[in-house]
Amino acid sequence: MEINTDEIAQKCIDAINEKLRNLKKLNIIIVGKSGVGKSTLINSLFRGNFAETGLGRPVTDEIRKIEKKDYPMAIYDTPGFELSKGQQTKVKDEILELINKGFASKDINDAIHCIWYCINVGGNRTFDETEIEWLRELTESNKITQVPIIVVLTQSCPKSKAREMKNLVENENLDIVKVVPVLAQDMDFDDEYIAKAYGLDRLIDIMSESLPDELQDTLQNVQKASLESKKKYSQAAVAMAVAAAFGEGFAPIPFSDAAILVPTQVTMIASITTIFGMEISKSVITGFVSSTIGTAGATVLGKTIVSNIIKLIPVVGTGAGGFISGSTASLLTTALGETYIKLMEMIYMEDLKSEDLYSENGQEIMKKIFKEELKKERKTK
Numbered sequence: 001m002e003i004n005t006d007e008i009a010q011k012c013i014d015a016i017n018e019k020l021r022n023l024k025k026l027n028i029i030i031v032g033k034s035g036v037g038k039s040t041l042i043n044s045l046f047r048g049n050f051a052e053t054g055l056g057r058p059v060t061d062e063i064r065k066i067e068k069k070d071y072p073m074a075i076y077d078t079p080g081f082e083l084s085k086g087q088q089t090k091v092k093d094e095i096l097e098l099i100n101k102g103f104a105s106k107d108i109n110d111a112i113h114c115i116w117y118c119i120n121v122g123g124n125r126t127f128d129e130t131e132i133e134w135l136r137e138l139t140e141s142n143k144i145t146q147v148p149i150i151v152v153l154t155q156s157c158p159k160s161k162a163r164e165m166k167n168l169v170e171n172e173n174l175d176i177v178k179v180v181p182v183l184a185q186d187m188d189f190d191d192e193y194i195a196k197a198y199g200l201d202r203l204i205d206i207m208s209e210s211l212p213d214e215l216q217d218t219l220q221n222v223q224k225a226s227l228e229s230k231k232k233y234s235q236a237a238v239a240m241a242v243a244a245a246f247g248e249g250f251a252p253i254p255f256s257d258a259a260i261l262v263p264t265q266v267t268m269i270a271s272i273t274t275i276f277g278m279e280i281s282k283s284v285i286t287g288f289v290s291s292t293i294g295t296a297g298a299t300v301l302g303k304t305i306v307s308n309i310i311k312l313i314p315v316v317g318t319g320a321g322g323f324i325s326g327s328t329a330s331l332l333t334t335a336l337g338e339t340y341i342k343l344m345e346m347i348y349m350e351d352l353k354s355e356d357l358y359s360e361n362g363q364e365i366m367k368k369i370f371k372e373e374l375k376k377e378r379k380t381k
Contacts, residue, residue, distance in 0.1 A: 008262060008293075009286040015270035016280065019217075023072040023274070025109040026211070026218045027102070029063075029095055032118030034080030037154040037184065041118065042075060044184035045200055047224045047277055050075065062091050063098070073222045076112070081131070088134055096141050103145045108214055114207060115149045119169070121162045121181070122155035132172055139175035148210035149176045152203065156181035157195045178206050200225035221277040227348060231341060234272045238337030241268035245333040265293075268337050276344040280354060287358035288343060291366035292336055335373035342369050 030038050039051040048071065059065045059076065067074040076098065078091050095115070102111035117135060119127055139149060151169050156162035162181040169179045182199035189195070204226040207219055220233050244264045269288075273280050343366060346352040356362040 005286055005289040005293075008266065008289050009282050011262070011266045012269050012273075012285045012289075013280075013282050015266050016273045019270050019274045020070075020072075020221075023218045023221060024214050026073040026215050026222065027076065027110075027112050027114075028073070029076040029078065029098070029112055029115045030118065031078045031091070031095070031115065032081060032154075033120065036080075036118045036120040038077065038118055040184045041116075041152065041154055041182065044197070045203065045225050046073065046222045048222075050222075059098070061094065062087070063094050071222070072218045081134075085130075088130070092134060092138055092141075095138065099142065099145050099147050108212070112147050113211055113215060115147055116152045117149060117176075118152045118154050119165065120155050121153050121165050122157060127165060127168055132174075135174055135176075136172070143175070149174075150203070150206060150210070151176055151179045153179065153181040154184065155187070156183050156199060157187050177210050180206055201228065204229050217271075217274055220275040224277070227345065230275055230348070231345065233275050234337075234341045234344070237268055237271035237275065238334060238341070241265065241271075241337060242330045242333050245329040246327070265333055265336055268333065269340055272337065272340050272344060276348060278344065278347060278354070283358045284354050287363055288340065288366055291357075291363040292339060292370045293332075331374065335370060335376075338373045339366065339370045342373075 030042070032038055042051040043049050048068065050068065050071070050073070051066065057065055062079055064077050065074055066077055076095075078095070079087075081088065081091075095112075099112045105111070115138075117131075119131070135149075135151075142149065151174075153162050153165055153169075156165075159181070166179045166181055180199060180203045182203055183195060183197050184200060186197050187195040204219070204223050207223075208216060208229065211219060216233065220230055223229070241264050269285070343352070343357070347354050352362065352365070357366065
């Protein structure tokens with residue numbers, strides 16, 4: 001059976017585009033005083049310099065919606081919190097109106113999924129009584145809809161001060177998910193000391209724990225702060241494909257399972273690409289397929305030939321053949337998935353440019369990784 005790398009690559013691109021089209025929209029409301037660092041936080045967390053897309057369009061008198069074409073997320077930005085009591089009440093009421101409207105629509109794309117209340121730890125900012133009262137009123141009104149509210153402590157440096165602020169907020173016993181200290185970017189102190197950025201990955205983890213399953217792929221697609229989170233969800237996609245491949249390996253019709261396996265692996269590659277949120281061209285996918293199941297086509301062909309010959313031997317029977325075929329299918333799919341995750345990681349870390357994959361050197365790198373993954377999986381079987 002010949003592997004048509006160009007055809008498989010096109011199927012992968014089609015599957016990737018379909019997955020991207022079907023991503024649900026993640027909607028976040030961000031509240032905080034002027035200068036709290038909302039734009040820096042957004043651009044440090046999410047790909048595409050999202051907060052630089054302009055002021056957004058008004059959706060209420062006080063709240064603006066920031067979104068980009070073909071980007072599965074929207075930010076609802078509130079005005080700086082140095083407002084009169086009447087304006088603060090109006091902002092709160094408009095937030096609740098957006099929450100209730102989305103809740104009533106029964107459409108996950110219109111719902112509000114999370115609220116960040118940002119407090120600037122730097123600059124001697126405090127969590128004053130006005131903010132405490134406002135948050136308490138919001139959380140009380142949010143008890144029915146239960147939109148997750150996360151207090152984000154921005155510019156959390158020094159960490160001792162951030163811990164004090166965290167304890168102060170937590171002691172108010174507000175109905176919130178977590179208080180998360182964050183330093184979105186490295187902070188330089190007179191060229192003598194640099195405080196390293198931290199906390200962004202923790203905020204992504206808290207978001208992931210708080211959001212429904214339908215939004216997990218969306219969150220991973222748009223976030224750029226946590227490689228470990230992307231790898232975790234990518235490996236879950238590989239595990240699902242491996243389970244499917246093992247079952248498909250039991251197909252009793254000789255030579256059928258190699259053809260069945262291809263859609264499983266295509267779906268896996270599409271899922272991983274979507275999670276990493278990268279623009280991947282057909283030539284990159286072609287290079288990857290050629291370096292793995294193309295040039296290493298003996299792996300697929302060997303699986304098909306060996307297992308199906310056994311199936312055709314009456315004494316051994318379908319059960320034994322199916323077992324070998326299922327195990328080998330799992331090994332192949334795991335190795336393919338882990339290799340693709342490593343490829344995405346290398347591009348993410350800028351150790352490899354996506355366009356380099358189709359070069360001879362890039363293909364050799366992928367071939368080497370794929371062989372290592374196959375050996376690793378054989379040892380665990």
